[in-house]
Amino acid sequence: MNIGQLETIARQTRLRALEMALHAGAGHLGGSFSCTDVLVALYYGGFLRHDPANPDWDDRDRLILSKGHANGTLYVILADRGYFREAELDNFGRQGSCLGNHCDKTVPGVEITSGSLGHGLGVASGLAWSALLSGRDYRVFCIVGDGECQEGSIWEAAMFASQRRLGNLVAILDRNRLGSEDFTEDSAGLDPVEDKWTVFGWEVRSIDGHDFAQILPALEDCHTRASHQPLMIVANTVKGKGMPTLENTPRSHHTLPKGEEIDIARRALA
Amino acid sequence: MTRVYTEARDACFEELFDIASRDRDVILLTADTGAFAFKRFRKELPGQFFNVGIAEQNAMSVAAGLVLGGKRVFVFGISNFVTLRCFEQLKLDICCMDLPVTVIGMGTGYVYPKDGPTHHMTDVLSLVRTLPGLEIWSPSDYSIIAAAVRSAYRSTGPTYIYMDKGPFDSMYAPDADFSEGLALLRAGRDVTLVATGIMVPQAMRVAEQLSEGGIDAAVVDLYRLKPLNVPRLRGLLAASRRVVTMEENTIIGGLGSLVCEVVAEEGLLTRVKRIGMRDTYHCEIGDRESMRALDGIDLNSATETICQWLGTDVPTCATAPVVPVKSCSCDRQWTSSEASR
Numbered sequence: 001m002n003i004g005q006l007e008t009i010a011r012q013t014r015l016r017a018l019e020m021a022l023h024a025g026a027g028h029l030g031g032s033f034s035c036t037d038v039l040v041a042l043y044y045g046g047f048l049r050h051d052p053a054n055p056d057w058d059d060r061d062r063l064i065l066s067k068g069h070a071n072g073t074l075y076v077i078l079a080d081r082g083y084f085r086e087a088e089l090d091n092f093g094r095q096g097s098c099l100g101n102h103c104d105k106t107v108p109g110v111e112i113t114s115g116s117l118g119h120g121l122g123v124a125s126g127l128a129w130s131a132l133l134s135g136r137d138y139r140v141f142c143i144v145g146d147g148e149c150q151e152g153s154i155w156e157a158a159m160f161a162s163q164r165r166l167g168n169l170v171a172i173l174d175r176n177r178l179g180s181e182d183f184t185e186d187s188a189g190l191d192p193v194e195d196k197w198t199v200f201g202w203e204v205r206s207i208d209g210h211d212f213a214q215i216l217p218a219l220e221d222c223h224t225r226a227s228h229q230p231l232m233i234v235a236n237t238v239k240g241k242g243m244p245t246l247e248n249t250p251r252s253h254h255t256l257p258k259g260e261e262i263d264i265a266r267r268a269l270a
Numbered sequence: 271m272t273r274v275y276t277e278a279r280d281a282c283f284e285e286l287f288d289i290a291s292r293d294r295d296v297i298l299l300t301a302d303t304g305a306f307a308f309k310r311f312r313k314e315l316p317g318q319f320f321n322v323g324i325a326e327q328n329a330m331s332v333a334a335g336l337v338l339g340g341k342r343v344f345v346f347g348i349s350n351f352v353t354l355r356c357f358e359q360l361k362l363d364i365c366c367m368d369l370p371v372t373v374i375g376m377g378t379g380y381v382y383p384k385d386g387p388t389h390h391m392t393d394v395l396s397l398v399r400t401l402p403g404l405e406i407w408s409p410s411d412y413s414i415i416a417a418a419v420r421s422a423y424r425s426t427g428p429t430y431i432y433m434d435k436g437p438f439d440s441m442y443a444p445d446a447d448f449s450e451g452l453a454l455l456r457a458g459r460d461v462t463l464v465a466t467g468i469m470v471p472q473a474m475r476v477a478e479q480l481s482e483g484g485i486d487a488a489v490v491d492l493y494r495l496k497p498l499n500v501p502r503l504r505g506l507l508a509a510s511r512r513v514v515t516m517e518e519n520t521i522i523g524g525l526g527s528l529v530c531e532v533v534a535e536e537g538l539l540t541r542v543k544r545i546g547m548r549d550t551y552h553c554e555i556g557d558r559e560s561m562r563a564l565d566g567i568d569l570n571s572a573t574e575t576i577c578q579w580l581g582t583d584v585p586t587c588a589t590a591p592v593v594p595v596k597s598c599s600c601d602r603q604w605t606s607s608e609a610s611r
Contacts, residue, residue: 122327128335134340160322
């Protein structure tokens with residue numbers, strides 16, 4: 001799939017997630033839209049080996065969305081790839097639905113329950129380690145929020161992954177620079193974030209997380225690289241990407257577009 | 271052949287070594303906490319034993335990941351640190367996803383009496399009881415420790431083994447069946463003592479003292495707190511008009527609370543007295559029985575409390591002076607000495 005096609009899918013995915021959240025009256029679109037392009041690259045760009053008809057396939061690559069609140073576009077993608085009926089998206093966040101506001105392992109295609117921050121990278125490390133111990137060659141991809149890097153458990157996992165030489169672990173840091181209330185650098189600053197991961201023993205690549213011309217090369221060798229260092233791709237992104245009135249604002253974390261903002265967002269994503 | 275053990279960690283880790291030798295998918299993680307048996311793991315099963323460092327949160331998340339990848343994982347560490355420090359990882363990464371991770375917590379109650387409040391296991395039972403799906407063992411005997419390890423290996427869900435180092439009285443046969451979750455160790459018509467873990471041998475000694483005062487006390491060993499065998503416990507509680515719970519844990523949320531819940535929910539008329547740690551911290555330094563004396567859960571105080579509750583005389587064997595360890599006054603001395611300069 002070429003870059004133009006991936007861009008189209010990313011736009012359609014955001015639009016469907018927007019409609020889904022508006023229908024539900026809830027959702028974390030800001031953090032979901034900042035990592036949408038990375039998710040689209042993984043699921044449509046051929047990097048994630050998976051089989052929607054067999055979600056428990058032993059040798060599948062694993063995708064852990066550690067920032068579990070950003071499940072909006074992931075659920076749209078999982079439905080589109082055939083893990084569950086597309087119509088189920090209309091039940092998102094509604095009474096009796098299996099699709100809630102955070103990732104739940106009961107949803108086909110979702111590997112772990114996540115939503116409390118700082119857990120996913122440790123679980124991903126355990127999965128990657130399990131593969132090495134068993135001589136299996138699946139890869140583990142983990143999308144980590146930058147806000148959740150303020151949790152100490154993330155750095156416990158960072159030390160562990162390099163100590164155990166988890167070269168089969170690929171983490172993608174969704175560096176949108178925002179928590180739910182403030183910019184990360186105004187609460188518990190992370191910069192220079194690339195340096196931090198480097199000194200923790202990771203190979204670090206820094207990219208524009210909305211530019212497929214940079215995302216694809218960064219992921220290109222994820223199945224073939226010989227390095228035993230875990231790989232961290234710092235994806236510099238914009239929270240709320242695609243919703244002009246909410247982009248790069250703290251309120252995009254949990255606030256949906258209102259009034260004329262809705263049509264502005266729809267037009268931007270059309 | 272079933273082994274006879276005389277040391278708690280041997281019972282746990284020799285049993286686990288046998289399991290790990292047969293099943294190469296079994297992994298033992300330690301959060302930098304040692305045991306003699308680990309030398310054998312390091313030497314003979316180096317691909318199945320790992321020290322993952324002083325990082326209990328990550329240890330639990332990694333254990334969950336290993337299980338999701340097909341491994342069977344046991345995690346060992348000091349009880350406080352493999353529960354309180356990483357409670358949310360236990361809850362979300364392990365219990366919420368119903369993963370067969372076994373956490374082995376070293377030490378219960380005042381197992382480290384001279385190490386201060388950071389090492390007093392005052393509330394572990396109260397806390398882990400709240401985790402849905404977690405099987406909780408609180409062994410009172412080496413044979414139960416070994417059985418708990420075997421049970422955890424067979425389980426399809428998470429297990430917590432709350433293990434004291436003892437010494438224990440060997441009360442059970444090595445091949446005893448522990449599937450009931452509790453046992454009536456001693457019959458008695460006047461009062462029923464319900465205890466768990468290291469307080470079970472203490473309850474047996476209290477019952478002996480009470481018998482010298484003419485009180486016929488039953489003793490129930492509740493060695494598995496979850497899943498709780500409610501019908502069996504209900505029957506034992508209903509058979510006695512008075513029940514005393516004994517635990518080296520806060521009386522809030524632990525064994526005493528559990529028994530009160532059953533009494534209330536089952537509509538029993540049994541009266542309950544809880545003997546356990548009070549709602550406070552202790553910074554005193556002393557041996558285990560002296561620390562227990564601070565809360566009245568040492569042998570003589572427990573006997574005295576029960577006698578007073580029953581309205582009977584305290585037997586002479588339990589009237590030796592109870593000497594709780596005294597509070598340290600070095601802060602005051604230091605201050606006055608400084609002030610005098």
